[in-house]
Amino acid sequence: MLGRSRRLCGSWGASRSRRGSGPTELQMTAARTSAAIPHSREAQSSITGAVPSRTRGPPPLSVPVRVSPGGAAPGRGRGRGSARLGPARPGMLLRVRSAVSHLVAGLGPGPGAQPPAEPRHGGGGGSGTGGEEGSRAAAFCRPAFLQLTPEELRRADDHTGRAVQSPRDGRRRLPWSTGYAEVINAGKSQHNEDQACCEVVFVERRPSPRGHLPCRDGSGEPDRSRKGFYFHYWALFDGHAGSGAAVMASKRLHLHICEQLRDLVDILQDPSPPPICLQHDAELSQAEESGEVPSDALPRFHLEKAVSHESLVIGAIENAFKRMDEQIEQERASQHISGGCCALAAVYLMGKFYVANAGDSRAIIIRNGEIIPMSREFTPETERQRLQFLAFLRPELLGKEFTHLEFPRRIQPKELGKKMLYRDQSMNGWAYKKIEEDDLKFPLIYGEGKKARVMATIGVTRGLGDHDLKVFSSNIHIKPFLSCFPEVRVYDLTQYEHCPDDVLVLGTDGLWDVTNDKEVASVVMEVLTSYEPNDPCRYTMVAQELVVRSRGVLKERGWRLPNDKLGSGDDISVFVIPLGGPGNYM
Amino acid sequence: MLGRSRRLCGSWGASRSRRGSGPTELQMTAARTSAAIPHSREAQSSITGAVPSRTRGPPPLSVPVRVSPGGAAPGRGRGRGSARLGPARPGMLLRVRSAVSHLVAGLGPGPGAQPPAEPRHGGGGGSGTGGEEGSRAAAFCRPAFLQLTPEELRRADDHTGRAVQSPRDGRRRLPWSTGYAEVINAGKSQHNEDQACCEVVFVERRPSPRGHLPCRDGSGEPDRSRKGFYFHYWALFDGHAGSGAAVMASKRLHLHICEQLRDLVDILQDPSPPPICLQHDAELSQAEESGEVPSDALPRFHLEKAVSHESLVIGAIENAFKRMDEQIEQERASQHISGGCCALAAVYLMGKFYVANAGDSRAIIIRNGEIIPMSREFTPETERQRLQFLAFLRPELLGKEFTHLEFPRRIQPKELGKKMLYRDQSMNGWAYKKIEEDDLKFPLIYGEGKKARVMATIGVTRGLGDHDLKVFSSNIHIKPFLSCFPEVRVYDLTQYEHCPDDVLVLGTDGLWDVTNDKEVASVVMEVLTSYEPNDPCRYTMVAQELVVRSRGVLKERGWRLPNDKLGSGDDISVFVIPLGGPGNYM
Secondary structure, three states, X not given: OOHHHHOOOOOOOOOOOOOOOOOOHHHHHHHHOOOOOOOOHHHXXXXXXXXXXXXXXXXXXXXXXXXXXXXXXXXXXXXXXXXXXXXXXXXXXXXXXXHHHHHOOOOOOOOOOOOOOOOOOOOOOOEEOOOOOOOOOOOOEEOHHHOXXXXXXXXXXXXXXXXXXXXXXXXXXXXXXXXXXXXXXXXXXXXXXXXXXXXXXXXXXXXXXXXXXXXXXXXOOOOOOOOEEEEEEEEEEXXXXXXXXXXXXXHHHHHHHHHHHHOOHXXXXXXXXXOOEEOOHHHOOHHHHOOOOOHHHOOOOOOOOOOXXXXXXXXXXXXXXXXXXXXXHHHOOOOOOOOEEEEEEEEEEOOEEEEXXXXXXXXXXXXXOEEEEOOOOOOOOOOHHHHHHHHHHOHHHHOOOEEOOEOOOOOOXXXXXXXXXXXXOOOOOOEEEEOOHHHHOEEOEEOOHHHOEEOOOEOOOEOEEOOOOEOOOOOOEOHHHOEOOOEEEEEEHHHOOOOOOOEEEEEOHHHHOOOOHHHHHHHHHHHHOOOOOOOOOHHXXXXXXXXXXXXXXXXXXXXXOOOOOEOOOOOEEEEEEEOOOOOOOO | OOHHHXXXXXXXXXXXXXXXXXXXXXXXXXXXOOXXXXXXXXXXXXXXXXXXXXXXXXXXXXXXXXOOHHHOOOOOXXXXXXXXXXXXXXXXXXXXXXXXXXXXXOOOOXXXXXXXXXXXXXXXXXXXXXXXXXXXXXXXXXXXXXOOOHHHHHHHOOOOOOOOEOOOOOXXXXXXXXXXXXXXXXXXXXXXXXXXXXXXXXXXXXXXXXXXXXXXXXXXXXXXXOOEEEEEEEEEEEEEOOOHHHHHHHXXXXXXXXXXXXXXXXXXXXXXXXXXXXXXXXXXXXXXHOOXXXXXXXXXXXXXXXXXXXXXXXXXXXXXXXXXXXXXXXXXXXXXXXXXXXXXXXEEEXXXXXXXXXXXXXXEEEEOOEEEEOOXXXXXXXXXXXXXXXXHHOHHHHOOOEEOOEOOOOOOHHHOOOEEEEEOOOOOOOEEEEOOHHHHOEEXXXXXXXXXEEOOOEOOOEOEEXXXXXXXXXXXXXXXXXXXXXXXXXEEHHHXXXXXOOEEEEEOHHHHOOOOHHHHHHHHHHHHHOOOOOOOOHHHHHHHHHHHHHHOEEEOOEEEOOOOOXXXXXXXXXXXXXOOOOOOOO
16 A cells, blocks of 8 residues: 555645655646656557557556656656645644654654564565565565565565566466465655465464363263364455565464464364354363263353354454454564554365455455455545544544544634534534534544545555554554454355355455455456466456556656556555366365 | 333333223233134124225225224233243342332333323323313323314224324315325323324524624625525324324424424535534624624635535434434423423425434335335334443443443343453353353343343333333433434435426334334335325325224234235324425425
């Protein structure tokens, strides 16, 4: 994602490049509007050097683009600028203005604070950029499954070329022939702050504390053949304000999910309803040990809720996100973890997909041309009422700087006593209220669309990390408003006969900012039909094409889409997971 | 709705009839399961004496049924009983058990409290049951549009006959030939606690404080021809624990909506976007007065949100509900208002329907056979996370008696240390947790479906009134968990060519408890096709048929549906509003 230049304070005026020497965002905006002759689609292909997606054969390993350094695509803050803002509190305005130059490019929370100890090199499970910090869990790297060589890593890290990366042909293929592609941003942060993970994880039943396996059938004879099960896992992490949280989450979240599922191994493999109450490990009664009173054989209670196996998996994934967040909090100092990340994870377990989303990445299923949304985005706009409700109930979290009310624009001090449109935590509509002194505070939620921010600071409301994130130059923590809990949607793969062209697409906001579900579905169908159904490369080709189409091609006026609109200057990462057909469900 | 015997403490064991002399609920449950020969559909018709709905002609004015007093339908608490409950805290259990006999039949909050001063007779805008308290805004009555004579009122108030009431043929017809029907409950409360209102309301522009009308076009010349507009209004109020709140809301809510809209008369009639900021009435500047600087001509601000006319109407309705709730709070002592009520209101204004729902009534549109939901129910289950979030943030509201966590059943003290399924405010799935001392508290939300309760007290989570409602024999107020804010859904009537068979159906839960959207749509289509499209009685016939089918017919074992299941013993009220065709939009 566009990191601090996008989600953090992005709407608060001019930004500058990471090293402080680039053009301000306002300058870049101006440059973007200068005239340039749009290149034709054919010209783009020759510029990018991309292998046309309709040809059959091995996928291109990368799609390098050469460009002069000055041509790096700017941010997407169209027409922003602090000059037009009229905040009521000059102190707040100064802070916010001052914040911009420190926050936008991931330089840390301010002049007095430590810069995030984000390594330029590292390894630790992924392909590092080479160097000494490889042992750190949060050290920068690229996904391990890309198996990048040092030379390839350098190319992947090149903001000007923006070569598209995919698993190399001839190396280890991803499970189910999953397609993956990624590209680095156009210069908004030093590294690609997206991370990805794809694993097949074995969940081993936790051994009983007394050395025998728990039993549920009342026979007292545990079934030793059922020792565990596998789940398939794909996840994208879109970091901001540093890559640490995303890197760590990409290496650990599936392990937390595994850990949460370990207690459920027997329960999930047993078709009978899950037991409401289990004996505590340390208190396995003598009776149960002898098989007389299995925990589930206790008398059923009046008014007992039926809980499905599915909801246990959902609960396990929810709690895994929570544990992951706690781990980042605990280890952020020792591991030098900076920033936070959105997380989108797909778990395939026992015939069902569980898609968990915390942030503004997106998952859709394309099935027989139909689009099935598998996530929704969590932003200041979509979560307005939850945030306002929290602020209303806990006004101390606003530090006397913010108001929980929403207004369509900033109020000027001279407007005191006039009537202005507002809405509170209970309203969906708008009404007029007389402006009072308290309303002159900065609104908790401000800005529209991608520019909406919580407390003028962050543009997503769910994710992992961000424990040190504060409103600039204040002691107001953002975290209570950010939730680490995902929404989990379930898709039962067994309820439908899937064909090889049915896929689950996961993408970070870099993809979705410049496209939509329908266009993605169209590209998916277009590319897949140009390959044989049993060609294992076809899903990689789709992922690459999706990334290339959102990135655009470099022209004189930056990265451009075929319609000459700006391409995504953000990091872009895409998984294309086939739901049926040969070679799948391996 | 089934009042306290349903929404209040209904899941907490045996209930008794209002006068304390009836069979306990457990006895009634037992009686219900005794064998009886089901009557055929034809036999039902002869029992009810209903005019067959397929015949053409004037609608039956009422559908009287004679029954022996002992045959009144019991409550719907199947299989409930305190004997099976094992609450962790004996004190709480005793209180809850003790509460049952006082709460179930509207006898007030307990032995030490004043019984609700609910009049047996009254008038005040509706058809009263005759008597001395007619001047009170909350005095019991039936909807004014029914124009009931004293004799008709007595019949409408008869729990044993349960005659269906509709506007009388030959008297004033409801706007748009709207159909309406209602029936009293089977004995759970003295009066029908449902109320209804149908009005055409003129919204007159509020005069300017300086005697001239506000102008927005910059000309300084106010347009004196646009003095206001009309809106059509239909509403159902489903009272509990007394009829006062429902009666008062039925007489006042539309006036509050009118009041909220008065400031918007000019704005809503002006196609240009609503002004973000208005001059305060008292501070109309000299400049504006002379027409130099109309309020909307102020420079447009950067980052200004577009607010639609529609969202202003939504905001007006939302705030009208709030004002209504405040008025009930303020006047509950002087007007002797007891209890609370769900509220479902439909406002037709400038081509659009605004359907506002706070509670468990329901609205659906049936258009060309298709069902379009226009509301959702607000119950402890649907609002679990909001309630848990509030309790989590404000634990003091739970008075040390309740826990915000949800468990699939009550925990027994001896289960301390074991692992039980739970979920908190952030979770949708379930997970196991080790039971701690704090988990032995009573759960904030307990029970399933219609038996789910907030703090063992109430089964709906939105509505008006209930300001004095407390957990039995405690000082724990329920109100902070109840919200008076509705959800407003909008349906644009101009976007579709409607035929005379397209209708908006509003019904209290007495209707929906024993039927569903599909069945209602089927009845609607069945009845409408049996009348000429221009027969103004056809919508009344639909309303009556819907009420009769949910009430059922009286058999030896109570009110029974054609499938021999229990009919609704609750008050039932239904509006059937035509969306197109001759005679509409008058």
